[in-house]
Amino acid sequence: MPTEGAEAPCSIITFNPSDRRAFIGGSDARIIMGHDQDDLTRLWREKRGEIAPQDFAQNLIVQLGSVTEDLNRTWYQRASGATVTDIQKRVRHPVHRWMAATLDGIVAETGAVFEAKFMLPWAFSEEAAADKHMAQLQHNMWVIAARSAVLSIITGGGKWVEIKVHADPLLLTAEKKFWRCVQSGEAPQLFGIEPPRPRLAAIRVVDMSGSNAWAEFAVLYRKTRSAALEHERAKTELKALVPEDAKEARGHGLRAKRSKAGAISFDVIDAA
Numbered sequence: 001m002p003t004e005g006a007e008a009p010c011s012i013i014t015f016n017p018s019d020r021r022a023f024i025g026g027s028d029a030r031i032i033m034g035h036d037q038d039d040l041t042r043l044w045r046e047k048r049g050e051i052a053p054q055d056f057a058q059n060l061i062v063q064l065g066s067v068t069e070d071l072n073r074t075w076y077q078r079a080s081g082a083t084v085t086d087i088q089k090r091v092r093h094p095v096h097r098w099m100a101a102t103l104d105g106i107v108a109e110t111g112a113v114f115e116a117k118f119m120l121p122w123a124f125s126e127e128a129a130a131d132k133h134m135a136q137l138q139h140n141m142w143v144i145a146a147r148s149a150v151l152s153i154i155t156g157g158g159k160w161v162e163i164k165v166h167a168d169p170l171l172l173t174a175e176k177k178f179w180r181c182v183q184s185g186e187a188p189q190l191f192g193i194e195p196p197r198p199r200l201a202a203i204r205v206v207d208m209s210g211s212n213a214w215a216e217f218a219v220l221y222r223k224t225r226s227a228a229l230e231h232e233r234a235k236t237e238l239k240a241l242v243p244e245d246a247k248e249a250r251g252h253g254l255r256a257k258r259s260k261a262g263a264i265s266f267d268v269i270d271a272a
Contacts (some may be wrong), residue, residue, distance in 0.1 A: 119153055
């Protein structure tokens with residue numbers, strides 16, 4: 001959930017989307033939260049004006065997303081009964097002026113960010129789709145201080161999927177660090193901050209009898225369950241035995257360490 005700056009209303013203003021050096025947009029967030037150092041460095045150089053922005057005019061998937069956006073929105077409204085407003089609004093964050101977004105829309109009834117996407121059907125899954133677009137959704141939610149977002153997906157296989165996502169504060173940390181690098185000239189390194197995992201509705205009952213891997217680990221689980229329960233009980237009892245003023249406790253080949261936050265962890269050590 002947005003916390004910093006969330007109390008201020010979003011600022012809907014006109015800005016030039018082609019001058020991408022002046023702000024971090026939703027499509028940039030995916031690179032900032034990604035795992036490709038070359039992509040991150042290229043984006044940093046773009047924002048500093050050292051190289052030209054990428055041109056997606058010849059990217060077929062991007063163009064398919066653009067031309068199917070109206071259909072996507074219409075289909076979502078028909079299926080959900082909700083209304084999408086503020087279509088293609090250009091918005092800046094009221095506090096962090098370097099954060100901006102061009103919204104596919106806002107769901108009028110809930111205030112959720114609406115995002116329309118087109119995806120190919122090959123190996124499509126809701127989990128992969130949510131992971132792919134999570135950073136952009138989180139960015140757009142931050143810009144307008146929304147608590148949730150709706151990802152509406154049409155696939156090339158004729159399938160429509162709706163995925164709901166809740167806001168998470170981790171994205172802002174990475175974007176702040178990246179923007180400081182843009183301003184200072186210091187080359188950014190991958191930030192190692194994972195976007196939140198999507199919480200998808202569980203709706204299927206799946207028979208795993210035909211999976212050899214499931215069979216192998218099911219047997220292992222059944223064999224080790226009793227030992228695992230004893231292990232967790234031992235940890236609970238050991239933590240209770242550590243004096244409250246102890247930073248570390250050790251004995252009988254086991255060491256307990258207390259973190260600054262007060263959490264206790266255990267290490268196996270040489271009993272000698």
